[in-house]
Amino acid sequence: MNRWEKIQEIAVTAAQMREIEGRIFAAGMPVAALMEKVAILISVRVQSLFPLLLNPTPNPSPLYREGRRFAVRVGVLVGPGHNGGDALVVARELHFRGYEVKIYRPFSKLKDLTVQHDLYAQSLGICYVENIADLQDCDLIIDGLFGFGLEREIKDNLAEAINQLNEWSKPVVSIDLPSGLQTDTGEVLGTAIKATYTLCLGLWKLGLLQDRALEYVGKAELIDFDIPLADITAILGEAPQIQRVTKEFIQQHLPLPRPAVTHKYKQGHLLLICGSRKYAGGAILTGLGARGSGVGMLSIAVPESLKSLLVSHLPEALIIGCEETENGAIASLPDAVNLGSYDAIACGPGITTEATTIVEGVLANNNPVILDADGLNILAQLGTISTLEKRQATTVLTPHAGEFKRLFPEIDYVQQNRVEAVKKAAELTGAIVLLKGARTVIGNASGKIWIVPESTPALARGGSGDVLTGLIGGLLAQGVAANINSLVERVVIAAWWHAQAGILAAKERTELGVDAFTLTQFLNPVLSGLL
Numbered sequence: 001m002n003r004w005e006k007i008q009e010i011a012v013t014a015a016q017m018r019e020i021e022g023r024i025f026a027a028g029m030p031v032a033a034l035m036e037k038v039a040i041l042i043s044v045r046v047q048s049l050f051p052l053l054l055n056p057t058p059n060p061s062p063l064y065r066e067g068r069r070f071a072v073r074v075g076v077l078v079g080p081g082h083n084g085g086d087a088l089v090v091a092r093e094l095h096f097r098g099y100e101v102k103i104y105r106p107f108s109k110l111k112d113l114t115v116q117h118d119l120y121a122q123s124l125g126i127c128y129v130e131n132i133a134d135l136q137d138c139d140l141i142i143d144g145l146f147g148f149g150l151e152r153e154i155k156d157n158l159a160e161a162i163n164q165l166n167e168w169s170k171p172v173v174s175i176d177l178p179s180g181l182q183t184d185t186g187e188v189l190g191t192a193i194k195a196t197y198t199l200c201l202g203l204w205k206l207g208l209l210q211d212r213a214l215e216y217v218g219k220a221e222l223i224d225f226d227i228p229l230a231d232i233t234a235i236l237g238e239a240p241q242i243q244r245v246t247k248e249f250i251q252q253h254l255p256l257p258r259p260a261v262t263h264k265y266k267q268g269h270l271l272l273i274c275g276s277r278k279y280a281g282g283a284i285l286t287g288l289g290a291r292g293s294g295v296g297m298l299s300i301a302v303p304e305s306l307k308s309l310l311v312s313h314l315p316e317a318l319i320i321g322c323e324e325t326e327n328g329a330i331a332s333l334p335d336a337v338n339l340g341s342y343d344a345i346a347c348g349p350g351i352t353t354e355a356t357t358i359v360e361g362v363l364a365n366n367n368p369v370i371l372d373a374d375g376l377n378i379l380a381q382l383g384t385i386s387t388l389e390k391r392q393a394t395t396v397l398t399p400h401a402g403e404f405k406r407l408f409p410e411i412d413y414v415q416q417n418r419v420e421a422v423k424k425a426a427e428l429t430g431a432i433v434l435l436k437g438a439r440t441v442i443g444n445a446s447g448k449i450w451i452v453p454e455s456t457p458a459l460a461r462g463g464s465g466d467v468l469t470g471l472i473g474g475l476l477a478q479g480v481a482a483n484i485n486s487l488v489e490r491v492v493i494a495a496w497w498h499a500q501a502g503i504l505a506a507k508e509r510t511e512l513g514v515d516a517f518t519l520t521q522f523l524n525p526v527l528s529g530l531l
């Protein structure tokens, strides 16, 4: 793995970033030199994103046709700390490159280095404005108000200025993170800049990966400024506790290539328990998700009345018809079904909350189990922690925020800090917990967290979770059959793969075109593209 790939896997808190930068400074790197270096990199990136339109012409240049934006007038927001220092260096560079720069610095007390850059910018004759409204004619705004040093709410005049600026809907490039976001939790402290681009410096800040930050972050990019890997490792350890899931990680952990000599049972046998008369389609989608995983053998237990429907959609699967309740839920599994004979069991989509004894039976068994949807609601009724305490084998829980709250009423901050919530849930239960969202978070009992950094709102659609359950189940079964030690990577792969299939499908069919069945058709193309 090269340096770029390695740093893409890391997410840090403000405290960790401070410790890492502290080591660099202690080793002799002058603070001013680092700021200069970083800010030059930012300024170069800004120039490529918003090239200077030197010669406005009725015939747009070829660059214009590539969809690049041009900027002439740039408003730079300068805060009191080193984020403001960065912004002042960027302002100076853009000024020298020929941009018309205006600086808005609503603070009188600045950090020393920032003072120096401020004095120099003034000496160059760069225009300073008193009011945010003076920036309304700008083509582009650079936001250097606060970075990871923001520690309290933004209030009063500054908050008003930010709100006013957000209303203009101008392109905004935020330095490090949109000013106003808490670095670790992504919480809005008072108010926050709505960025078009966020140029995150050095290492990804955790807050940028939290769902509630996303509407402020825009398109996020990492600006690498050569932090020595030794300094990163010294603070974060060899394997970071919070890992962004990257393509390289997936390539390393996929169950590929298959052994040259194998047979279907060696490639995992998954049992799905799903569906009811009311929710028949969920069973099909779960089955199609499992199919996409490449699992060796797939058995699907459904209410007897759904059997022929399932056979027609999944001819390769072994469909097990089960006795039904009056309402058409699974009442019991046939005696011939030996739960212990499967490599993994996925249980829940569409089973309704009538299937309590089924879920109890599955959990009493000693194989890896994935619970989703009604499987989770039943677990919540049984008592999540007390029920899971008794289990030795791997359990995977895949809640969305609502299900999470029902499962873990003691964890009341799931909306505020999804990463901490998952960490706590995994610690309390020993389970692998996957919290669905715009940035799906996965954690296990060791305290390690994985975040899927890209997804699409196209996936916010009924049935897409069923596909994920099947996909996780299939990958887990293959992992068990191959005797791999750690199964959490399989869950991580499934979450990433599912998101990428959504992204690919949305690219071809728009965000409105990704129904759950269509999603299953894009699972394999993601892999082909990856390899």
Ligand SMILES: NC(=O)C1=CN([C@@H]2O[C@H](COP(=O)(O)OP(=O)(O)OC[C@H]3O[C@@H](n4cnc5c(N)ncnc54)[C@H](O)[C@@H]3O)[C@@H](O)[C@H]2O)[C@@H](O)CC1
Pocket: 017, 018, 021, 034, 035, 038, 079, 080, 081, 082, 083, 084, 085, 086, 111, 145, 146, 147, 148, 149, 150, 151, 152, 153, 154, 155, 175, 176, 177, 201, 202
């Ligand atoms: N970490 C690194 O290695 C580097 C960091 N740099 C920059 O330095 C930034 C961090 O700099 P700082 O630690 O100076 O922090 P910031 O620039 O984020 O701001 C901290 C300052 O804002 C004040 N402040 C905090 N909350 C406030 C509020 N609500 N209202 C008014 N004032 C408030 C603080 O008292 C302090 O003076 C990074 O985000 C990045 O832009 C780069 O210059 C160079 C490399």
Ligand SMILES: [K+]
Pocket: 083, 143, 144, 145, 146, 147, 174, 175, 176, 177, 178, 179
């Ligand atoms: K900023």
